Amino acid sequence: MKPLIYVFLGGGLGSVIRYLIGRFSLNHFNLGLPLGTFIANMLSCILLGGILLWLKSKNASSDEALKLFLVIGLCGGLSTFSTFSLETFDLLKSGAVLAAVLNVVFSLVFALLLLYFFISKPS
Numbered sequence: 001m002k003p004l005i006y007v008f009l010g011g012g013l014g015s016v017i018r019y020l021i022g023r024f025s026l027n028h029f030n031l032g033l034p035l036g037t038f039i040a041n042m043l044s045c046i047l048l049g050g051i052l053l054w055l056k057s058k059n060a061s062s063d064e065a066l067k068l069f070l071v072i073g074l075c076g077g078l079s080t081f082s083t084f085s086l087e088t089f090d091l092l093k094s095g096a097v098l099a100a101v102l103n104v105v106f107s108l109v110f111a112l113l114l115l116y117f118f119i120s121k122p123s
Helices: 002-028 035-057 064-078 081-093 097-119
Strands: none
Touching: 002 035, 002 064, 035 064, 035 081, 064 081, 081 097
């Protein structure tokens, strides 16, 4: 049960941060682009990389509660794009270039097709 609490708390915090970034972006930089989402995604990737580096340097990679709260919860709540990016990077790092490319292409194409299927239906 404790792991779920760590993920829940971190995810809630990440989601609130994402919401605040979105509101701030709309109020200050209304460029007609989803800038808030872009900022949240990039911030999440920066945080994920920094957190993983910090955990590795502190030899805290075995601290499951911290990883659940920060990596799965906070970064996941802020954006699943960071997880998608990390998994794609890990595929590239392991030499599975085709799998990495397919992951990117299929994820984008299928996500757009699914949205099109559900959103474009006449009311």
